[in-house]
Amino acid sequence: MTDIDKSRLAGFYRQLQRQAQDGGYFLNPDSGFAMELAESLLINQNRYGYQACPCRLADGERELDQDIICPCDYRDEDLGEYGACYCALYVSKEVAERKKQAGSIPERRPPDPADRAKRKPVPSAPGTGLSGLAYPVWRCRVCGYLAARDTPPGVCPVCHAEKDRFELFMPGGNTR
Secondary structure (H helix, E strand, O other): OOOOOHHHHHHHHHHHHHHHHHOOOEEOOOHHHHHHHHHHHHHHHHHHOOOEOOOOOOOOOHHHHHHHEOOOOOHHHHHHHHOEOOOOOEEOHHHHOOOOOOOOOOOOOOOOHHHHHOOOOOOOOOOOOOOOOOOOEEEEOOOOOEEEOOOOOOEOOOOOOEHHHEEEEEOOOOOO
16 A cells, blocks of 8 residues: 555556657556556655666665666666566567567666766766767667667667667777
8 A cells, every 4th residue: 555646646657658659668568567666666756756666776865876767777778688677667569569578687787886886977077078988879870869878779769760770879888
């Protein structure tokens, strides 16, 4: 039993659906399960002030939990490899269309906060350009959308071009 108002939950769930659809993502087709995850996100919003992933232990400090605020930093990699994100709120198109089942998703989040801090971008010194990027930058060849992450997005959130339409725009990763 939670103190989450049912109308607030329903509105939040519709918002998640719209955002997923607009961004080329899919929510878990098990709407009851997805609704439970949405409720847990709202519980974490009330508890911490941000929507920490309901399937992970949050530190309770936004700065320390930046990587697990939904959608988490690991979502796209998990979707690409396993067909679902860690908590399975987001799933791949094949899983959403029930052509494939998502399996167990291993935790990508480094257990040690010091290791998580290494993934944070290091600002460039003035006059040194973008060499301080922590991640490579991928460019959508269709619309020019830029994404800084280890791998290109599965679907461009702007034009919905698929992953293979992205190209490496700037190498990065000097902090790992």
